[in-house]
Amino acid sequence: MGSNGLAFSPSIAPPAPDFDAALTEALSLSSKARQLDARGSHTEAEQLLHRALALVEPRAPSTDSTVAALWNSLGELYLHMGRLDDAERWFAKSLDASMAAREFREITATRENLARVAKARSELLKAQALRMLGAPDDMRCNRGAFYCSNDCQVDNISSVC
Template identity: 70%
Template sequence: MGSNNLAFSTAFASRAEPDAELLEAHNLSLKARQLDARGHYQEAERLLLRALEVIESQTSTSNATVAALWNSLGEIYLHMGRLDDAERWLNKSLDVSVALRDFKEITTTRENLARVSQARSELLKAKALRMLGAPDDMRCGNNGCRRGLLRSPDLRICGGWCFLLFWRMPAT
C-alpha cells in the first residue's frame, strides 16, 4: 500500500507527543498494510475504515494523513477488484493531496488511478494519468519500487516497471 507511513511519520514529527487517537490510527494502518500484503483484503478494509473513523473524528479531512488513508483504502479496493470504490477513494485522496501540494502523495495516487484504468483496459487513460507529472513528478508503476518521486533520468533504475511508464524523454 502506498504512502501511509509517510503521512503518519509527518504527523508524528509535527507533535511533541502524538495523541492516542493518532497512535491508534497509525497502528491500525500498519496492521492493514500487513493484512493487505497477505491478501486478507476484507480485514485490511475494516482496519482502514476504523483508522479513518478515528482520524476524522479528531481532525479535518483536508490533511495528509487522511489523504494517505483514503489512498490506501483505494488500493485495497483495487486489489479486491472493486474498481468504482477504488476510483472514488483515490480521487478523494488526489483532491486533498493537490490542495496540500503533497507531490509524493499526488504521484502515488495518480499511479493507483492509472492502475484502476489499466484494470478496466482503459490503456490510453492509464498512460495519460502516468504522464501528468512528466518529466519530474512521476512514480514508478512497480509497487515494490522504493525510489519515491522519479525524475526523467531515473525511469529505468528500479529494474521493475520504471521503463514501462509508456514515456520516453524527448531528445534535446
C-alpha cells in the same frame, strides 16, 4: 488584555491532545491493515482501515495528509479486491486532499493508483495520461519508483504497465 484581532477559529485551532493518540492508533491500525491485505485477509484489513478513518476523519481537516494516506490505502485495498469503483472513489478523495495540501509524493502515488484502476479496466490511454500528469520529476515508472531522469521517462513513458 488587548485584542489583536487574531483569535483562533475552530478550523485553524491546533488539534486537541486526544488527536495525537487517535492519530497514533490510526497509524497502527493502518499498518496492521497493510499486513492483512498482503496476506489476502481483505475483509479484516477493510475493517481496520475504516476504524482508523473513524478515529481521525472527524478530528482532522479534509486536507490532512494522514487522512489522505488512509484514503489512498483504502483505495489500494479495494483495488486488490477488484472493487474498481470503490478504489477509484477513495483514490479521488485522496488526490483532492493531497492536492489541496500540496503533498506531492502522495499526489504522485495516488495518480499512479488511479492509473492502475484505469489499466485494470483496459483504459490504457487513460492510464498513460494519468502517469504523465504533473511535473516530470513527479512521475512514476512502471515499477512504482520515481523516474530518475528525463531520459528514463522517455524510455519508460510509452509502456503502460
